[in-house]
Every structure is written in structure tokens, then in C-alpha cells.
Amino acid sequence: MPDPLPESPGLTETGRLEAFCDGVFAIAITLLVLEIRVPEPEAAHHAGSLVRALGALWPSFLGYAIGFLTIGIMWANHHAIFQYVRRSDRYFLMINVVFLMLIAFLPFPTALLAAYLAEAGERRTAVLVYGATVWLIALAFNAVWWYAVRRGLLDPAADRVAVRTISARYKLGPLAYAGVLLLAFVTPWASLVGHFALAALYLLPERAPATSARTT
């Protein structure tokens, strides 16, 4: 805040926006553990032993891992694009708030997965709700990125190859995620795996370190 950007009023630096986003990411990711309920002593007796009662919680443990890695990868991607964003304005704040509304919603479809992965009859519905949320997040990532590009919020010194790579990837995102979402109508488990494969692709560096000249 001490030295606001001189170019135009209404533009501010992104420090507090990033801190707020990090806070929401960190809380949403940490709340996931609340969905794993400790078995009551009576339930443990009923199951035969605590070990068996814990084993029956496998969908909760799997849901925790899926939810944590999903939000974690999205945080890493958000971190990656904000390396190139240098400024912010009032509308950019609100686009990020809507983006965060979808991120902070993720514990709900994750808990739905944990509750219905073991129920063959409703597994598809749970995977579809999860996939639809992730697809909306892909759209929101695009909104954040393109608003920053079009309104000139990127760092003028940002590596152009990296910016073009991100732009190309983001254009494909909603289509690819829609494909993975529809895959759940065929087989829910494959759709779940597809989500991870796609998310992992977005983790690839924008540039191969080996081929890059000293650009900055």
C-alpha cells in the first residue's frame, strides 16, 4: 500500500488480494478433515474392532485425498498465474471473489463423493456434481486470466512465451473438463481419474527451464 501504482487511480498492487485468496484456499483445504468422523466406541464394538471401523471409513479417506490434492493443485495454479499479474482493480477483486466462491464450495462435493463413492446406485450423481464444480472452476480461472490480460493487469515485463502458453492452455480447459465431466455418464471412476490427469497437466511449467534464455 505505501506506494500505489502511479499509472491510474483505481489500480492497486495484488498483495492483499493474494493474501485473501491464500487464506480461503488454506481454510477450504483444511476444513476437509472435519468430514472424517471418528468412529464412536459403540460403532467400533459393533464392527468387531476399531481397526475394522476405521477400514470402513475408506471413502472418507479417499475423499480427503481427492479434495486436498484438487484444492492444492488449484492453489499452485493460482499462484502460477499471479506471478504474472502485477495490478488489480475493483472488478478484478470481484471476479476473484466469485472464483473463490467456487473454490470454497469444493468441500461440499468432496463430502458428497465420500458419502456416495461406496453406493453403486448414486456414485455417478456424486461424481457429476464434483465434475460440474470443477468445470465451473475452470471457467472461473479463465475469467480471472482473461480479465487480467485484457485490462492490462499483467506485469509488462512478463515472459511473453509463458503468457501465451497459459492463454493457450486456459482456452482448452473448459472443453477438456467438459469431456471428463461427460465421461462420468459412461464410468464414474474413469472420470475421477481424468480429473487428476488434467489437473496435473496444468502443473507443467509454462516454459522448459533448459531452453530459456535469461529473460528478465
Next chain:
Amino acid sequence: MPDPLPESPGLTETGRLEAFCDGVFAIAITLLVLEIRVPEPEAAHHAGSLVRALGALWPSFLGYAIGFLTIGIMWANHHAIFQYVRRSDRYFLMINVVFLMLIAFLPFPTALLAAYLAEAGERRTAVLVYGATVWLIALAFNAVWWYAVRRGLLDPAADRVAVRTISARYKLGPLAYAGVLLLAFVTPWASLVGHFALAALYLLPERAPATSARTT
């Protein structure tokens, strides 16, 4: 903290205050998702399918969206006025704590909305509790702003037109929010919409970027 402000003891920079406020905003906004309960498998069977059981949760989803956007807009507004605040003192910290007490309370009236929006007989009460909380927050925003103005906590280099615009808007706030609150006695839904219209007004930039000369 390394270089405290030299003018007077008791004055500190606002970094840690902003970080604390961001933390409370981020947590309050992320806790909202805990109010959306995953339908139990028995409830899903009872409703016919998981899809129908999820459909019956519409007031929870609507409540989540209302609560998230409300807190998000308030965060953006808080961010906006702290661009002009450069210093803090002990009483300013406590005014912000009382302000945050109201912000962190918002998940309660939001959950009340979610629980009673579908109940025609009690919808008005829920909207009134929500509106009263927002009206108190409008008063608290004024307390934060006017204390900063009167005690000279603003950045001396702050754009005077922007400061006057904020002051004018904040004077009108409590009156406008009181009107929207009373509207709930006529029709609760219109009151809800009115809250959003008002909040959106506060998002407008303090200055039109086009007309401003290079002021800093």
C-alpha cells in the same frame, strides 16, 4: 514493524491489522460451506434419488451464494478504504475488532436465511435479522472510516476527491440500508435484492479513471 512512524508514539503501520482483518474475512466466508449438509443416504432414498435430495437443498445453496457475495463485497470495500489509511492506533484496532465481530457474525443470519427462506411464515423474520446485521455493519464501516479521517490516520498524499467521495457515500449508507431493511416488512424478497443493489453501488470506483489527472 522495522521503521515505526516517527510522528507520534502509539501510531503504527496497518500491515498487521490488515492481515488480521483478511484472516477473519477469509475464515468467515469459507465457513459458510459448513452450513450445507450432505444428504444422508437414507434421506436420499426417501426423496427418491440423490438428485432430488440435492434439489431440496436449494435454500442452502442460495444462502451460500448470498452470504459469500455479501462478505466478499464487504472485503472489497474494506480493502478499498484501507488503501487510504496509512496508520493505526490502539483505539482504531478496537473499532476494527468490533467491526469484525459483526462480519464474523454473518454466517449466523446467512444460515438463518437458508433455513427459513422456504418457510413462508418465518421468511420475513430471517430477512429482517439478516438486514439488521448488514445495517449494523454499515454503521461499523462508518465508525472505521470517520475515526481514520478525524484522527488523521489517512495517508496525507491520498487523493482528496476519492476521500470526499467515500465520505459522502458512507454518510448515506446507514439511511439507505435502513430503507432496505424496512422494505422487508412489505416484501422480504425485494429487501434481499435491495441489499445486493446497494452493496454493488459501494463497489464503484471512487474516481472515474478517465477523468483523473496523474495525481500521485
Next chain:
Amino acid sequence: MPDPLPESPGLTETGRLEAFCDGVFAIAITLLVLEIRVPEPEAAHHAGSLVRALGALWPSFLGYAIGFLTIGIMWANHHAIFQYVRRSDRYFLMINVVFLMLIAFLPFPTALLAAYLAEAGERRTAVLVYGATVWLIALAFNAVWWYAVRRGLLDPAADRVAVRTISARYKLGPLAYAGVLLLAFVTPWASLVGHFALAALYLLPERAPATSARTT
């Protein structure tokens, strides 16, 4: 982290410690709202109306206000003493972790107050548990402050009058809080009020701004 303090290995700056403390304070204070339960529609019907059901929640609302102001004042005090602390070491981190263990525990005695303030027979127990927690926090504040003073973690340029004022106040703290704690055996309500009076005293500036020369 970029420029570690040169005097001695094992000493680091306090930025990340303050951020961690702020996080715990912000979360503990925001979790308080989870203790206020929205009345179930059946409970509202039973009470006659939602308004009455909300009225019956007064101990929860009072507990929320007490808990929020208590943690808020403690945060402001922590903020105040860390203005004078410039460095940290491994043991100082752990003293702060123990301090935070007591701060993060406060939602429990606060919920206990909310549950038993309206129960004449057990009100005293609830106020004593709350008072004992606050007394332990007063001891922990002393541990944080005196370790920083004795190990030379204070800023060498810190205002000596302010440091002496804080030291004098902290020496009296545990005794004063013990008095307020014991007052609960006579009358629990007076003990509650006493806690606020004491906490407010710690908010007074370490130096009167009027009488101070330019000291920095």
C-alpha cells in the same frame, strides 16, 4: 528471510511468527460463531415463533460478544508488545506456541459460558473455568514478554518508558486476574464484568501521546 539478523545464528526476524499468531487469533475468534445454532423449524414452532426462539438464544449471543471481545483485546495486546520485539529464537517460538494453545482454547470456556450462564446452579463453575483460562493466558503473556526482555529480543531502539510501563503492568496482571477469578466465588456476574475492566486497562497506550517528545 532475505536478510537474517547478523548478530548471532539462531535468531530470526518475527514476521512469520506474527503471521502464524495472527492466523490462530483470527481463526479462534471466527470459530465462535459456530457455537450459535440456528433454531430448527420445529423448535421455532414449539417456541411460538422464530422471534421467540431467537430470543431464547440470548446466552449464545452474549457468549459470542464476550468471547470475541476477549480474543480481540488479547490480539490487540499481542500486537502492542510485538511492536517492541525485533527478533525471535527457537525457544521463543515454543513459548508463543504454548501461549497460542491457551488462546485457541478460549472457544471452549466461551461455549461453556453460553451453555450455563442461564443455569443458576452451574453458572459459577462456567465463570470459574473461563476465569482460570484467562488467568493462565495472563501468565503466558508474562512468559512471552519476559523471555523477550531477558534474552535481548527487543528492538534496541525501543522506547524505554514504554517498555518499563509494559513490564510494570505485566507484573501486576496475574495477581489482578487472580482477584477477578476469586470474585466468582462471591458473584459470577461481577467477575465477568471485572474481566472486561481489566482487559480494557491493558489497551491503554504505553505512553500518553501528549506528553511525549519525539522519541524515535
Next chain:
Amino acid sequence: MPDPLPESPGLTETGRLEAFCDGVFAIAITLLVLEIRVPEPEAAHHAGSLVRALGALWPSFLGYAIGFLTIGIMWANHHAIFQYVRRSDRYFLMINVVFLMLIAFLPFPTALLAAYLAEAGERRTAVLVYGATVWLIALAFNAVWWYAVRRGLLDPAADRVAVRTISARYKLGPLAYAGVLLLAFVTPWASLVGHFALAALYLLPERAPATSARTT
């Protein structure tokens, strides 16, 4: 973000990573208090008095202290190694996300301890689950540290003796924690105590301040 590191694209400074980690640590540690349930007034009547009902909660209080100190010590250790880490890349972010997945999981085994410490028949299972989680965290700490060492993410000016000390300690960690884990098959209480003894060892400074020359 303002001045990215010039050496190579894909490398960023660690500020936002540390902030995210601090957020997850702070939330996981503060959520622990939610596991301590306020006794219902009926339960208090049943137990004879509120004091007795609170006394029966001793495993919850013990679990809270164990969980808080465990996460607190791990935070201090994370803080300690990040003093020497200067840069980050995309894979380092994901290694830290997996590390945080285990840290944020700790409230579950801690709640398991609180629920089963008083149950002689299942105490061992609870201690084993807790110990296995801590052992996985020791492995994850190694992954974070060795990736940073091998990929050259450490500060080139970092004290070499300190770096060697950390490396030596981390090599021993998984073995030592495995020993403490297996001890639970003999006696669960000794295993719990062993966890604290080990964690405390990691708190020792990497260098004795007395013997060190001015190294920076």
C-alpha cells in the same frame, strides 16, 4: 513477486508458499478445540455436577494438548528449514501440498486418541494410527528438505554447518519415528511420550550460538 529471481524461469520466491503453509498449520491447530464438546446440561446433571462432567473430559483435554504441541513443534521445524530455503518451483509447491495434506490430517488421529485413550482395549490402535501419521510426516519433511537441497533451492549464503546438521537429523528421523511407532506394540503410553521426546530434539538449534563465529 515484484522482483522475480533472475537465474531461471520457473523459480519464484517462497513468500506465498510460506504464507499458505502458515495458514494450513494455523487452521489445523485451531480446529483441534472443536473436538472438545461442551457437556449438555442433562449430562452434567447425570454426572452429579458440571465439575464432574468436565473431569470426565480429561482425554479430550489431553488430546488437545498433544495435538497442539505436535502441530506447533512441526510448524517451528518447518519455519526453521524455510530460513534456509530461498526459492521455489512448481514441483516443490506440490511436495509441500502433500506434506500439508498430512499435517492437516492430524486433527483426525488426535480426535481418535481423545476418544480411545481411556478405552484400554483400543488404546493401542489409536496410538498406532497417530504414530503412523507422524512417521509419514517425518518422511514428508525429508522429501521437502532433500528436494530443496538437490534442486539448489537453498540460499547460497546459508550456513553450511547448519545445513549439514539438518541433513543429518532428517536422515535419522524416519528410523527414529519408526522405533517409537513400534514401541506402541509394547506399551502405548511410552510410545506417546517417545513422540514428544523426539519432536523436542528437532527443536534444538542447528548451531550452538556460543561457538559460532559471525558467519553471515
